[in-house]
Amino acid sequence: MSRNAEAALLLLAAVIAAMGTALANFPRGVGVDAQVALTFIVFVAAFGAVHLSLRRWAPTANPYLFPIGALLVAVGLTEVYRLDADPLAALQRWWLLAGGLAAALVVFLLRDEGVTVLRRYRYLFLAASVALLLLPLLPETWPLHGAEVNGSRLWVRLELPLGDRSLSFQPGEIAKVLLTVFLASYLADRHTAMSAATRRIGRLQIPEPRHFGPIVIAAVASFGVLVYQRDLGASLLLFALFVGLVYMATGKAAYLVAGGGLAAAGGIIAFQVFDHVQRRVSSWLHPFDDFTGAGFQIAQSLFALGSGSLTGSGVALGRPDLIPAASTDFVFAAVAEEMGLAGSIAVIAAFALLIAAGMGIALRSRDLFRKFLAAGLTLVVGVQAILIIAGVIRLLPVTGITLPFMSYGGSSLLANMVILALLARISHGDRA
Amino acid sequence: MPALFLNLLKLIFIGLIYLFLWQVARAISAHIGPVPRGRGRKSPAELVVVRSESLSGKRIPVTSATVLGRSEDADVVIDDPYASDFHVRVGLNEGDLVAQDLGSTNGTYVNGRRVTVPTTLAKGDALQIGKTILEVR
Numbered sequence: 001m002s003r004n005a006e007a008a009l010l011l012l013a014a015v016i017a018a019m020g021t022a023l024a025n026f027p028r029g030v031g032v033d034a035q036v037a038l039t040f041i042v043f044v045a046a047f048g049a050v051h052l053s054l055r056r057w058a059p060t061a062n063p064y065l066f067p068i069g070a071l072l073v074a075v076g077l078t079e080v081y082r083l084d085a086d087p088l089a090a091l092q093r094w095w096l097l098a099g100g101l102a103a104a105l106v107v108f109l110l111r112d113e114g115v116t117v118l119r120r121y122r123y124l125f126l127a128a129s130v131a132l133l134l135l136p137l138l139p140e141t142w143p144l145h146g147a148e149v150n151g152s153r154l155w156v157r158l159e160l161p162l163g164d165r166s167l168s169f170q171p172g173e174i175a176k177v178l179l180t181v182f183l184a185s186y187l188a189d190r191h192t193a194m195s196a197a198t199r200r201i202g203r204l205q206i207p208e209p210r211h212f213g214p215i216v217i218a219a220v221a222s223f224g225v226l227v228y229q230r231d232l233g234a235s236l237l238l239f240a241l242f243v244g245l246v247y248m249a250t251g252k253a254a255y256l257v258a259g260g261g262l263a264a265a266g267g268i269i270a271f272q273v274f275d276h277v278q279r280r281v282s283s284w285l286h287p288f289d290d291f292t293g294a295g296f297q298i299a300q301s302l303f304a305l306g307s308g309s310l311t312g313s314g315v316a317l318g319r320p321d322l323i324p325a326a327s328t329d330f331v332f333a334a335v336a337e338e339m340g341l342a343g344s345i346a347v348i349a350a351f352a353l354l355i356a357a358g359m360g361i362a363l364r365s366r367d368l369f370r371k372f373l374a375a376g377l378t379l380v381v382g383v384q385a386i387l388i389i390a391g392v393i394r395l396l397p398v399t400g401i402t403l404p405f406m407s408y409g410g411s412s413l414l415a416n417m418v419i420l421a422l423l424a425r426i427s428h429g430d431r432a
Numbered sequence: 433m434p435a436l437f438l439n440l441l442k443l444i445f446i447g448l449i450y451l452f453l454w455q456v457a458r459a460i461s462a463h464i465g466p467v468p469r470g471r472g473r474k475s476p477a478e479l480v481v482v483r484s485e486s487l488s489g490k491r492i493p494v495t496s497a498t499v500l501g502r503s504e505d506a507d508v509v510i511d512d513p514y515a516s517d518f519h520v521r522v523g524l525n526e527g528d529l530v531a532q533d534l535g536s537t538n539g540t541y542v543n544g545r546r547v548t549v550p551t552t553l554a555k556g557d558a559l560q561i562g563k564t565i566l567e568v569r
Contacts, residue, residue, distance in 0.1 A: 005459060009452065016448050023441055064460050071452055314442040339446060346449045353456055360460075 046100025
């Protein structure tokens with residue numbers, strides 16, 4: 001019954017996506033053309049594949065995960081299409097199709113044993129995610145090599161033998177999913193030892209000092225990502241995932257305090273040592289001091305937010321094209337300008353619903369591994385959304401990560417669709 | 433295209449997004465409400481004596497560790513010649529009722545099977561001490 005509700009909502013999302021494409025067409029004097037039909041068809045195909053695989057192999061899975069994801073993709077794709085119809089929006093549609101098929105494949109592969117089967121291979125996943133995180137450091141002369149984009153080295157480019165074409169992807173997006181699987185599996189075995197309090201400072205219960213080892217390692221690894229790949233966003237995301245999951249597994253606030261302390265210390269050191277961190281912070285505090293330089297992006301974003309008013313200028317009637325990276329990191333600012341306060345609150349509400357659904361799945365799962373995995377995956381999506389939205393509205397320094405489901409970006413969309421598939425599979429059979 | 437028409441379309445677009453969110457939010461509240469504890473147990477747990485020479489019908493609410501036995505010093509005195517002085521301890525573990533035999537001479541039985549390790553009891557299980565039978569309610 002609720003699978004029918006899922007189908008209806010997915011169809012509504014496809015209609016919203018098609019309407020968004022049409023709205024972006026009208027001001028250019030183009031009517032309902034093949035692009036509108038293409039958007040609708042891709043939505044129906046991608047989410048149809050997921051829907052059918054859930055019906056077949058996980059019929060009692062939570063039916064609201066993919067509809068929320070579909071709505072976010074619909075709103076995001078509308079802005080990407082409006083900003084760059086060709087090639088970005090066209091490519092993004094292909095990635096959506098790939099993401100839908102990948103999600104369906106995950107549901108199919110886990111049909112018998114569910115996510116439990118992943119638990120056995122945790123060290124394989126750890127090794128794979130470390131390897132993926134290191135991939136962008138490969139030298140430029142190799143056919144498969146790292147590439148630096150906007151000062152951050154988190155891309156991998158594969159030079160195809162056909163002519164001069166190349167395929168780029170961000171391995172970090174996949175690594176974060178694998179790393180979450182590893183952490184969930186590790187904590188499911190260790191959380192009792194890690195939560196046993198042996199001493200206390202004031203009201204804070206302190207576990208055995210050696211259990212803080214993994215936290216320190218995570219801090220060092222996150223710092224390494226910051227230093228070698230110059231990627232503030234991925235670094236923060238990895239650390240928040242680790243500390244958040246350890247806290248949820250043990251219920252000991254001491255880990256949060258230790259993690260927060262390490263993050264603060266790391267942040268201060270990074271600010272002193274690295275000029276790219278310094279630039280981010282100063283353009284956050286004083287965006288108009290260097291308006292034509294470092295502050296330009298955040299200043300344009302603030303103009304976009306301000307001119308959006310209650311319901312926005314209307315799709316393709318504003319000027320979000322003035323914001324650098326409007327179709328990727330700053331897509332939220334584009335939404336705020338053209339769909340207004342109403343549109344941006346809708347986006348935040350959709351993320352809130354997704355986080356609530358994910359945490360609900362974690363609370364209802366039967367065993368610890370599935371509990372931690374569901375919580376960790378939800379944390380990844382939620383922290384990422386909070387970090388970049390807060391950056392766009394100048395609540396935090398800009399961290400330069402994608403807004404899940406909405407930003408243009410193939411690896412990101414693919415990874416997030418797989419995350420939804422894993423959450424859906426965890427929720428299958430857990431009706432409490 | 434007239435501005436009024438575009439404005440109307442814009443509002444319809446945002447309206448559709450909110451319609452979608454409203455539908456999801458309404459449906460999802462059932463999925464994110466309070467989680468039932470344990471196996472749906474309604475605490476507090478209670479044992480009711482269903483077969484005994486003198487105690488039939490006696491209700492024993494279990495809120496903390498409770499020792500059942502023939503001794504006057506037991507928390508609940510079981511007047512049964514086959515019961516040991518301190519026969520069995522029942523208590524709550526994360527909302528589940530757990531029974532642990534305290535090395536009794538004639539043993540503790542759950543649903544007719546002798547138990548020697550701490551055993552989780554479900555609603556309707558029969559706990560036998562000597563000739564006395566208690567039911568979990």
